[in-house]
Amino acid sequence: MTNLEHQYVNGQPKRGGGKVHTLVNPATGLPIEEIAYATADDVDAAVQAAGKAFLSWSRLTPATRSEHLHALANQMSLKVPVFAALETKQTGKTIRMSTEFDVPGSLDNIRFFAGAARNRQGLAAGQYMDGTTSMTRREALGVIGSIAPWNYPLQMAVWKILPAIAAGNTIVLKPSELTPGTAWLLADCAAAAGLPDGVLNVVVGSGRETGEAIVNHKSVAMVSFTGSTAVGRHIMGMASQSAKRVHLELGGKAPFVVFDDADIEAAARGAVAASTINGGQDCTAATRAYVHDSVFDHFTGRVAELMDRMIVGDPTDPSTDMGSLISVNHRDRVAGFVDRARQTGATVLSGGYKPELEGAFYRPTLIVGAPQNSEAVQDEIFGPVLTALRFSNDTEAISLANDTEYGLAASAWTSDVDRAMRASDEIEAGCVWINDHIPLVSDMPHGGVKASGFGKDMSIYALEEYTSVKHVMINHDKRPSKAWHGTVFKENRPPSERQ
């Protein structure tokens, strides 16, 4: 990026008209670059460009749109190391994560939607009323306004952009102000791949100014948001003013239920990986382990041992297991939860402190004995912190798992198929893993229930989110008076029924 041109509007880099802010690498505390934020006028220009592009993009055949999306994936695949290095620099996540998870996951998602663009689904055309034929048209909505979080900047941008444009919409995306780089690079790849100007626009700025300008813009047809539950609620309130469609992927507090028949080594390894992935800054991260009494000490002992061995430090070093959190402020917020849990009598079995490093680092942390109703168990900490509590029977385990306001993801660990089926039925979440926790695939839907929001990312269901279904009914009964007219006025009934 040069000349402060951090906006990407109508196929061109552009300087935002707002204040200039300094972007910081959270692992070093050093500045990355200066960013000129987008104003409401910049958002308006992006929405206008998207609106103009919609007129032709929405009319292309699915096959042609699919070719454009494949071209984007091909262009991006030429720059894998550039994307990975930038993702690590702006987030502090390890280069192993960026290289093995974020970038390939994003590429797979683009390729999935390039294929899915050609797979519109709906009811079969047919004669559902005498003398008529009905069919559906699955239609794009228009300009989609999308707002994304900082934890997986590239993947979240891709999850928002791809289903929307695959379905024939155009988009204005606002990445988090903390992590705008890889969304910009994606827009640049799209321009190089020949995506028509205005189909994908990126505006960089704060939630309050740039984000709200998107949500409140009269020409935005739908707002697709991934972020915290508090901001999601606020956005839903604003969108209600113009009855805009909203799609909300919000916070999570995933339970991790370990039954007494589970493979404890597998569960312990799974818990460590699933609670510390991305520094625990993952909406589906394992956050609350509920463990059967008889295996609690074995499980928590093993988790603590494995956490103690994790290497926390320089995210650019391929041997590092966990990099920094997103900012020093956020790290201090995470540390605050752990300190308060300690003060209220909980025990920290691993971590629970900041290592002596420059930057926003925190150790993987296991807390036992924090009460079910305490903030450490109820609130989204969004850091590498796992709490563990005991249960003594299956009913209790499931009721504890369901006892938060969230419902995004959950896992159950057992070798009993009946228990696995009961857990997948009774746990309130958009995703339940059995004997695993974290993996998602582009082919399957992702999204929550309860305060975790609604709407699906990924899969064919995400395409549906970004379309409306129109019913077209053709009456091919040539008689001027149709059968149902007689219900409205007698004139249309046969003479014998007109008395």
Ligand code: NAP
């Ligand atoms: P956040 O604070 O809610 O921010 C998310 C996005 O919303 C950012 O781009 C932010 O802009 C913007 N925003 C803030 N206030 C706004 C407003 N008044 N109007 C419009 N936009 C506004 O969330 P975060 O801290 O970035 O991300 C962490 C959260 O995301 C966690 O709660 C996590 O669970 C959730 N998440 C959920 C999923 C899922 O699939 N369900 C996936 C990933 C993350 P700024 O640039 O100013 O921050």
Ligand code: MG
């Ligand atoms: Mg924020």
